[in-house]
Structures are given as structure tokens and as C-alpha cells.
Amino acid sequence: MKLKCFLTKLYIIAFMGLVVFFMVLIWNLTFAHLIHEYHSRKSGEEAQTHKGEKKKDKNTFEQIILKSEKRVKNYLGYRVLEQQYIEGHFHHIGLDIAPDRYSYCSSCHGDMPHDAVKDIRAFLNMHAFFVGCQTCHVKPSPEQATGIYKWYDRVTGEIVDSPVTGAHPGTYGAKIIPFVREDGVLVRIDSQDKIDFVNEYRKMERSLSEGQKSKAKKIIHKDISKKPIMCEECHRKDNPLLPLAALGYPKERIDSITSTEVVGMIKNYTKFYMPKMLHPGESKSSPAEDQTVQPTAPAESGEHAVE
Amino acid sequence: MGNCLLCHKYPGLSRVDEAGRMKLMFVNEDIFNKSVHSKVKCEGCHTDITKIPHDPAKPVDCLTECHIVEPTSEQKFSHKEVEKFLNNSVHSKIDEKGRPKQFSEDMPSCKDCHDNPLFRPLAFVKKVRPGIAEDAMGRCRVCHKKEDFIFRFYNHITTRMHKSRSPLNIAQACGKCHDDPELVARHNLKTKAGYSYSETFHGKAANLLDESVPDCLDCHVVKGKSVHQMYGNDDPRSSTYPANRGNICNSVDCHPGASVKFANYKVHAEYSKEQSPVIYWFTTFFIILTGGTLLPLMGIMFLDLLRRLFPNATIMRRRK
Numbered sequence: 001m002k003l004k005c006f007l008t009k010l011y012i013i014a015f016m017g018l019v020v021f022f023m024v025l026i027w028n029l030t031f032a033h034l035i036h037e038y039h040s041r042k043s044g045e046e047a048q049t050h051k052g053e054k055k056k057d058k059n060t061f062e063q064i065i066l067k068s069e070k071r072v073k074n075y076l077g078y079r080v081l082e083q084q085y086i087e088g089h090f091h092h093i094g095l096d097i098a099p100d101r102y103s104y105c106s107s108c109h110g111d112m113p114h115d116a117v118k119d120i121r122a123f124l125n126m127h128a129f130f131v132g133c134q135t136c137h138v139k140p141s142p143e144q145a146t147g148i149y150k151w152y153d154r155v156t157g158e159i160v161d162s163p164v165t166g167a168h169p170g171t172y173g174a175k176i177i178p179f180v181r182e183d184g185v186l187v188r189i190d191s192q193d194k195i196d197f198v199n200e201y202r203k204m205e206r207s208l209s210e211g212q213k214s215k216a217k218k219i220i221h222k223d224i225s226k227k228p229i230m231c232e233e234c235h236r237k238d239n240p241l242l243p244l245a246a247l248g249y250p251k252e253r254i255d256s257i258t259s260t261e262v263v264g265m266i267k268n269y270t271k272f273y274m275p276k277m278l279h280p281g282e283s284k285s286s287p288a289e290d291q292t293v294q295p296t297a298p299a300e301s302g303e304h305a306v307e
Numbered sequence: 308m309g310n311c312l313l314c315h316k317y318p319g320l321s322r323v324d325e326a327g328r329m330k331l332m333f334v335n336e337d338i339f340n341k342s343v344h345s346k347v348k349c350e351g352c353h354t355d356i357t358k359i360p361h362d363p364a365k366p367v368d369c370l371t372e373c374h375i376v377e378p379t380s381e382q383k384f385s386h387k388e389v390e391k392f393l394n395n396s397v398h399s400k401i402d403e404k405g406r407p408k409q410f411s412e413d414m415p416s417c418k419d420c421h422d423n424p425l426f427r428p429l430a431f432v433k434k435v436r437p438g439i440a441e442d443a444m445g446r447c448r449v450c451h452k453k454e455d456f457i458f459r460f461y462n463h464i465t466t467r468m469h470k471s472r473s474p475l476n477i478a479q480a481c482g483k484c485h486d487d488p489e490l491v492a493r494h495n496l497k498t499k500a501g502y503s504y505s506e507t508f509h510g511k512a513a514n515l516l517d518e519s520v521p522d523c524l525d526c527h528v529v530k531g532k533s534v535h536q537m538y539g540n541d542d543p544r545s546s547t548y549p550a551n552r553g554n555i556c557n558s559v560d561c562h563p564g565a566s567v568k569f570a571n572y573k574v575h576a577e578y579s580k581e582q583s584p585v586i587y588w589f590t591t592f593f594i595i596l597t598g599g600t601l602l603p604l605m606g607i608m609f610l611d612l613l614r615r616l617f618p619n620a621t622i623m624r625r626r627k
Binding site: 027075086095121122125168265269 | 310313314316317318319320321322323328329330331332333334335337338339342359360362363367418421422423425426427428429472473475476479488516518578579580591594595597598601602605606608609612613615616
């Protein structure tokens with residue numbers, strides 16, 4: 001009897017839930033629709049007042065930043081191609097890569113962090129899609145260095161098997177991260193302690209004094225080496241910095257990465273475009289000037305990079 | 308493609324430029340090879356790229372003559388005709404006397420309507436491969452030996468035999484400008500065209516990916532002309548000029564036998580007090596009637612259920 005009573009009450013509660021659900025649905029379709037229409041008419045009226053004149057540029061966060069979150073779908077009949085919308089972009093992207101939610105560097109610097117050297121920033125950003133920041137920007141001391149690198153998942157941060165084989169180049173959904181030796185133990189360079197520290201800093205940032213902020217930033221960036229790892233240190237046949245085979249690169253990919261085309265191109269970039277970054281303070285000359293006026297100076301810088 | 312893809316095959320090849328715009332330099336080779344430009348080499352459009360490494364590429368001029376030879380005229384291929392059509396259309400940046408129109412910068416350029424067009428060979432919903440005619444391809448192979456040629460030629464022809472974009476994609480492309488309230492106001496247009504289309508039967512079917520319903524181009528382009536030859540409603544050359552409208556709906560493919568008056572209903576009627584007051588108040592009345600009936604009904608049901616849940620509950624203190 002008690003069970004029957006309980007089941008009846010349960011039934012009534014479920015039914016009440018259903019009624020509430022329908023009330024919300026009906027509200028959204030009727031009165032909420034009218035209210036929405038009223039507000040959009042108001043904004044439409046505002047636009048009408050600008051008839052024949054041009055409004056100043058859009059400048060809200062949503063209009064500028066979040067519009068890149070828009071997606072477009074191309075209905076091709078036999079398939080639907082869905083992709084991110086980039087204003088003015090002509091070629092199709094056709095694939096998505098999950099954002100790096102794990103890297104505590106990109107939580108501040110973003111997924112396209114390179115901007116300083118205009119001519120090669122796209123190249124550097126391209127590498128940042130599958131190479132962890134610390135791989136190039138931290139040079140562990142000889143005691144710490146292990147030469148061990150592994151892949152971590154861009155979303156979960158967990159160490160995963162090599163995703164290279166079978167994947168389209170650069171679409172691995174994983175990044176290379178170095179392992180270092182701390183107190184004799186092998187650990188990831190982006191240890192949980194460091195991640196917690198950065199997360200805490202980001203949470204507290206607004207309440208910190210200027211001095212505290214500077215101190216925190218110093219600590220966060222203390223491992224960063226002044227000069228990053230340079231292209232040639234990996235793109236070379238003999239003893240490249242990254243153990244490409246151990247990272248799961250098949251032989252033909254290794255041959256491609258260290259091929260004459262790639263290495264030659266890097267040399268050209270080093271010669272003509274790059275290394276004012278290694279001489280901060282010098283004014284940057286145009287590539288044309290580099291080629292004609294001072295052909296030797298940038299090349300020297302390139303040699304510095306290999307040293 | 309080979310040399311360029313050495314770098315451009317990487318999806319991360321990207322930067323944010325000085326104006327804060329995201330630039331993605333990635334080219335998806337698989338998709339590019341299924342596009343109408345698949346035979347055009349990179350430098351055919353990006354003509355300023357002559358060496359590697361290269362400086363930042365200049366914007367592409369779609370009117371450039373590329374290295375493809377147009378087979379009937381044996382001339383180099385270009386989109387120059389489109390410019391002539393466009394300059395003579397409602398979307399032109401210049402007026403009849405060749406002077407720039409007011410707000411000419413609002414007028415569309417190629418990339419406002421087009422991304423790289425993809426082959427859309429004849430295929431029906433749920434077919435997972437492009438095209439349906441393996442038999443036809445088999446016939447091609449009797450005489451033509453190059454698989455690449457057969458693939459492209461077949462796709463080129465079959466793509467051109469029907470809409471190259473779905474009605475929904477067409478409406479979205481037009482809506483980019485025609486649904487922007489500022490643009491609509493600035494150019495004194497009577498309706499947010501994409502929105503009002505989506506409110507119609509045709510628009511709702513297009514939204515469900517129906518391929519047979521008319522989209523913007525079916526009504527606004529004169530049959531047999533290019534979509535770039537579109538004229539304003541007040542231009543006698545236009546298909547939507549009042550005297551020509553009747554012939555849109557009663558075409559053999561749509562509503563054969565319909566009277567010419569059939570097309571004179573408010574095609575782009577919005578739920579808007581200013582634009583269509585009768586429709587507005589009529590709709591509003593029914594919305595209020597629906598909500599005003601169903602919501603109290605639901606409220607009564609809720610209270611009834613509440614009483615069944617607590618049969619003896621009362622807010623007032625019971626008399627002893």
C-alpha cells in the first residue's frame with residue numbers, strides 16, 4: 001500500500017515536471033517571442049535612425065572576438081562540410097583541432113602566441129600547434145636535461161601514444177613536451193605544481209599588488225631561456241634535438257623534416273628574414289635590404305643560432 | 308601545389324595581423340582537389356609569389372588571367388566578364404555615369420559571396436560518395452585514360468547541371484549583407500531579405516535542406532542569365548520588376564498555370580509592424596491567444612497536481 005502511494009506521488013511529481021516543461025516551452029514560443037521581437041524592433045529602430053549614414057565601427061567583445069567562433073556548413077549533397085568561419089577566408093579548412101586547454105602558457109599567451117618576428121610568426125605559430133612551448137623556450141640545465149620527449153593530449157593533458165602515423169601533418173591533437181630530471185626523478189617539465197601556481201595567479205591577479213604581480217610573473221617565467229631553441233637544432237640530419245623516431249615519426253616524415261628543401265628554406269629564412277630577434281635593439285631592415293645591402297650580417301646571426 | 312604545401316599543409320600556419328584579423332594560411336589539399344580551382348596552380352592566383360621564402364602575399368585579384376586555357380576560345384581563362392556583369396548590376400560599386408555610388412564600400416566583392424566553390428556533383432541525400440553514376444564514369448574510361456581528367460570533367464559537368472550551392476547556403480550568403488540591419492537601413496531596403504525568406508514556406512523547406520525550393524537566385528536572376536546580372540526591383544530588366552514578376556512563379560518547374568497576379572503577394576513579408584501591419588497584428592493576436600489559453604491551462608493543471616500531492620495541505624490554520 002505504501003509502495004503504491006509512493007509510486008503515485010512519484011507519478012504526480014513527474015507529471016508536474018512535464019507541465020512545467022510545457023509551460024516554459026509555451027512561454028518561449030509565445031510571450032518570450034513577443035518580448036524578443038519588441039527588443040529586436042527597438043534595435044532595428046535604432047538602425048533606422050542611421051538611415052543614410054554610416055555608424056562607427058563595431059567594437060564590442062562579441063562583435064570582434066566571438067564572431068570567430070561562428071561556424072559555417074556547406075551542404076554538398078553527399079556530405080556536409082562544417083568548419084570554423086574566418087572572415088574573408090577563401091580556402092576551406094575542413095578540420096578542427098581542439099584548443100590546447102592544458103598548456104598554462106597558452107592560457108595567457110593564446111594559441112597564436114608568436115608575433116614579434118613578423119616574417120616568420122606564422123611558421124612559429126604553426127609549430128606551436130604540435131610542439132609544447134617549453135620544448136623550444138626552456139633549455140634545461142645539463143643536470144636536468146634528459147633528452148626524453150613525449151606527446152600530451154591538447155585537451156586532457158595526459159601523455160598519449162604518438163599520434164603521427166596516419167594523421168594529416170600537424171593535426172595531431174597532441175603536443176610534444178620535454179621531460180626533465182628533478183631530484184633524480186623523471187618528471188614532465190609542465191608539472192602540476194607549476195600549473196597550479198599559474199591557475200592560482202590568474203584567479204588572484206586582480207587582487208594582487210603591482211609588486212606581487214611582478215614577483216609571480218618572474219617565478220612563472222623563471223625557466224624561460226633568453227634564446228629559444230632554433231629551427232636548425234631539430235631540422236638537421238645529424239643528432240637533431242628532438243628524437244623524431246622515438247616520437248613516432250616514420251622514416252619518410254623524418255626524411256622530409258630534415259630534407260634539403262626544408263633545411264635549405266630555413267637557411268634562407270635565417271639569412272633574409274629572421275635573426276634581428278637575436279640582436280634586440282637593432283632596427284629591422286627590410287628583407288630586400290638584407291639581400292642587397294648587408295648580406296653577411298644576418299647570415300652570421302644564423303650561425304649564432306646553430307652554435 | 309607540391310612546393311607550397313611543404314608549409315601550407317599545416318593547419319597551424321596562422322597569425323594575427325596588425326589590424327587584429329586572424330590569418331590562416333592553411334590549405335586543405337583534399338578539399339582543394341575537390342574544388343573548381345583544383346587545376347589552377349597556387350601562383351595562378353597568388354601571382355606575387357615567385358620565390359620561397361616569400362614576403363606576405365598580396366590579396367588575390369580574381370580577375371587575373373590564370374594559366375588555364377578556356378577550351379572553346381583557346382584564350383587564357385579569367386573572370387573578367389563577371390566584372391562587366393557586376394558593374395552593370397544592382398550590386399555595382401559605380402552608378403550609370405561611372406561615379407562611385409554612395410557607400411560603395413558596402414557593395415559585395417568576390418569573397419563576400421564566394422569561398423572556394425566545391426564540386427557538388429549530382430547526388431541525393433544520404434549518398435555518401437560524390438556523384439551517383441559509376442556507370443557514367445565507366446563510359447568515360449572507354450575513351451579517356453587519365454583518371455584525374457575523368458574525375459574533374461565529370462564533377463565539373465555534373466556540378467553545373469544543378470544548383471552549385473544548396474538553397475540554404477545561397478540564402479545565407481545573401482543574408483550576410485541583406486540581414487544586417489545597419490546595411491538594410493543605410494541602403495533603404497524594404498526588408499531583411501534572408502530573414503523574411505526564412506519565414507516563408509520556401510525558406511522553412513530550405514532550412515530542412517530541401518533542394519527543390521526556390522532560393523534568392525531563382526526569383527532575382529533572369530532565367531538563363533548570370534547571377535552577377537541582378538537588377539533592382541525598379542529596373543525593367545529585372546525579373547522582379549512588377550510587370551515581370553508573374554513569370555517567375557508560373558514557370559514550368561514551379562507553379563505552372565499560376566496567374567500573373569500570383570507573384571504579387573508579399574513575398575518578403577516580415578513579422579514587422581512597420582513593414583506589414585496587418586500580418587503583424589494578426590500574428591500577434593494569435594500568439595497572445597495561444598499563450599493566453601495554454602499557459603493558464605498549464606497553471607491550473609499544475610495546481611491540480613499539487614493538490615493531489617498534498618491533499619490535506621492548507622495555508623490557513625484549521626479550525627479545531
